[in-house]
Amino acid sequence: MKYLVKKSDGSSRWRGLKQLLRPNIASLKPYSSARDEFSGADAVFFDANENPFNAPYNRYPDPYQKKLKEKIAALKGVKPDNIFLGNGSDEAIDLLFRAFSVPGKDNVVSIDPTYGMYQVAADINDVEVKKVLLKPDFSLDVEALLSAADGNTKMIFICSPNNPTANSFSYEDMEAILQGFGGIVVVDEAYIDFAPEKTLLSKLEEYPNLVVLQTFSKAWGVAAIRLGMAFASEEIIAVLSKIKYPYNINILTQEKALELLENEKEKQKWVEQILAERERLVRELKKNPLVKNIYPSDANFILITVDEPEKIYNRLVEQGIIIRDRSKVAMCEGCLRITVGTQEENDKLIEELKKITEK
């Protein structure tokens, strides 16, 4: 597999994945766990210093979550070897930095505004983030993103549907970036289940530089079990698997996720209810004079504009209603972000906002 990499003089050339990786990661010899060395089921285990009592929790979990990956692979139409599972998407984001970005030297390009974790993971890894503003209509500025990349840019981060702007980006624009940039393009699809747009997963084979992130934290309703997914070429997944903590997904999480996957219909039902409530929330908020603008949403939250975001945020807090003040974020002046709740929760929000108008 070859990746187009820009050199510092602006010219480009094709290189293998190995040259994109941090040199120490490319040559890393990973920890070999007891379960790496022997992974059969029907055996008596004396190799991991576990307690022989209290089955099944006495045994270390499957370090590669084989069963779970097979289920997810079948659901998503990819191969198990195209899947990395992490302690939330956050683990995958951090590992991508650790795999590709040389601290203090490399940089990443990211859209702005977007999810705050890319910046935090970059800061932790001492990697510069070159931020490229979205266009005024919140679409991707493809040219600006591509020209922001230089010889030390290993990754471009895109989030679609984007948090906090709530819109999805056009497939053509994302493909233009995948084609125009030879490093890794990370597309965070945390909210894809709520969007009418298709996932980019079907493009994995076409673009060896694509990494798609998804999560169990939103549509699947299990933020508490901490399970995130990264989908990419076998080559990239092998690198992430090599550098993760050996037993990063605990057995309770693996079991709970297997159980959820047996009942995908329930997730679908939740999504439908949330989408119906989102539309109702939008209709109701449009009637409230405090609300100046409601951005179109492809996610399970809406972004609204008001004149006095801080005041409204604080008034709601006094009533025990917590939304997110995003008014200090680039391009989001006056913006509040509201997650779609249950019917009763949304009613409460709508009522309290009405009361604020009356005061």
Ligand SMILES: *Cc1c(COP(=O)(O)O)cnc(C)c1O
């Ligand atoms: C909520 C969210 C996630 C989920 O992160 P987890 O660590 O999987 O819970 C990922 N990306 C974005 C953009 C999000 O808003």
